[in-house]
Amino acid sequence: MRRLLKGLGTALLFLAVALCFAPSLIPPFLDRIYYRGPPSDHFDGERFFNPGFGHYGGGNPRSFVNRVLTADGRAEWPSEVPVRQTVPPRRVNGSEMRVTWIGHATVLVQTGGLNILTDPIWSERASPFSFAGPKRVRAPGVKFEDLPKIDLVVISHNHYDHMDLPTLKRLWARDRPLIVTSLGNDTILRNAGMPPRATEYGPGVEALDWGQPTLISRHEDRTGGGPAYVVPLRNHHWGSRWGTDRNRALWSAFLIKLPGGDIFFAGDTGWGDGSWVKEAAAQGPYRLAIIPIGAYEPRDFMKTNHVNPEEAVHMFEMLRPTAALGIHWGTFQLTFEAINDPPSRLANLRRARGIPANGFLATEVGRTFSVPAR
Template sequence: MTFAKKLGAALLWIVVALCLAVTLIPPFLDRIYYEGRPSRHYDGAHFFNPDGEIEFSGPPGASRQGFVTRWLLGRDDRPDWPDAIAVKPAQPAPFAAPRGMVATWVGHATVLVQAAGINILTDPIWSDYASPLPPFGPKRVAQPGVRMEDLPKIDLILISHNHYDHLDIPTLKKLWARDRPKIVTSLGNDAILKANGIPAVALDWGRSVSGAQLNGLAPNAVIQCENYEHCPDYRVHVTRAHHWGSRWGTDRNRALWSSFVVATRAGNIFFAGDTGAGDMAWPGEAARLGPIRLALIPIGAFRFWPGQMESDAHIGPERAVQVFERLGASTAIPIHWGTFHLSYEKWDTPPRMLEHYLRCAGIERKRFAPLRIGQAIMVPGYSPVPRRKRRCDHRAIDALE
């Protein structure tokens, strides 16, 4: 037997073993990340979406286990993506001005937002694989839009939930060792972080924490900063999203998922994390916290099977535009696309569909324009988006497939 055949046989056995492990091992990997009183979205053991649970949706006869098996074997028939996307990394300034706001898309759900002298990172991932078992799992096709060594000192990190493409322990360890940032997440995810030596503050939906509290001051302390560099004059609100969480399968929904509103002297920032549509009331809940100058809204990984327009767990471009409208946001950046091959759409389907639905809604492209990885924008001051009559030619969507 040639070396190539021996190697191929060995790899096949490894894949088969992994497929068996997916079935046999998870019962031993359940974890309790949070214990507390039952609530309208926690039954005493698991969190849930009060507006309806996430359901697997796929072609007749399909199953989640079958999808995972086909994915591991490379037989899931997903559209091909480029092997690599050219990226010109940005070199951000140390700070934004006291009333200024600059946002740089690093890739996937990772955005560097610099506002009123504080530097915020959302769901940071610099790893090459979004997986518990690299090199198996989704591999990055585009390098981060900011090199770690070029990243300014980070003051605040938001972690939306515990999926590997959003809670990346290797990256968080590096950032914690370098900058000692404040980390805010939702209930249970702090246990995962603390087990890896990373302190975090975990809050339930509807709760908030001030920068003063995070820095050991009184909750309502008056913050005086001479130049607003690293000034903790902000408040983080943990808000509802429609999603789920898991690290190992059987620990499903042991930790909560969320979106965030960060109130700064330069204006409010909304970060959706990762979310399905649910009852679509959650954008309005976030909007009630005040005008949103910048929204970070996912548009990708919305097809769990070919032809699907969105899944229960992920909004697609059409819903993303509706979220933008319901937030009443002034400017938005589309995220969660073009970095890791997670589902059945082509690499550039999400931004092309987004542009179509923006035209349908009569929204100026510049309000919600797709960025290149590594691209930075100066976020304009808040101005309401004019409401216009929606006109949409759905035949044009078919041409995008």
């Protein structure tokens, strides 16, 4: 009986993930059209794709579902990890840059009078369901009520662990930030009550194609010199909310261009052929790079979806930022590796390649650190 209940719990834990990886199991009526526009080198008129790879399947979904149900090779995570939460300052002015890892892909960057959030999620589950799906084992490193007023939110794609509508609704109601994402995702946000950006420097949702910039704010208002803007950049991933809406909206990394030093946020990504990393490196230099290091096993299935620590270090060496933060680990158990495997492997790789510990960090949730100027 205990074994049966454990198997049932595992199945529920991974239900949302498995459904997204197995669109053939989802009724066609759950499909959605998020974007209409002319074909391009990454849009065929109906769905987006990774250039050079087409509409790849991301591994064998039936094999993955079977392994989920049997928990074959899946490491056991603790149900809860203690977190020492922090209270960030309301603003960080001038050239100082303070960075707080809140958990998963959510990072607070404070610099030049701007408060920036990446892929914010404060929900207990990364799932379309409140009763099932991956549950948080680490609380957010900053309580929502302790979060300073947010000026800019970037959303890399529409998976539930990166586009968390309950959190985004709270942020919009409280702060009215600028929300920048990639093509098609604005439809989902608009349907959830977040309106499009109406003026050049105003709040609201703006959905952009790869390489298309938008101004964040008037430079004299916040940053003290030079334009501040954000640009979605190519990375290697996919998007879906319900399985059959696969790749109806675009995914992206981001360049956040600031007078005090630029930020690269990789979003959620596989390596692909690495050409997108070379393109991103050409947009540098970067003061801060935010790079995923977790959710990579089993490798035969996850290779097309998520980089592993070895690929993350390769990315770091190509981008050559002043500092990097490793994210996307230790918050939600989305895959099979042990909870501390990503930072452990990163530490071994740093030592082997002569990278200083403060060059590519994997911090505990809630820790704040400063990034030196270039």
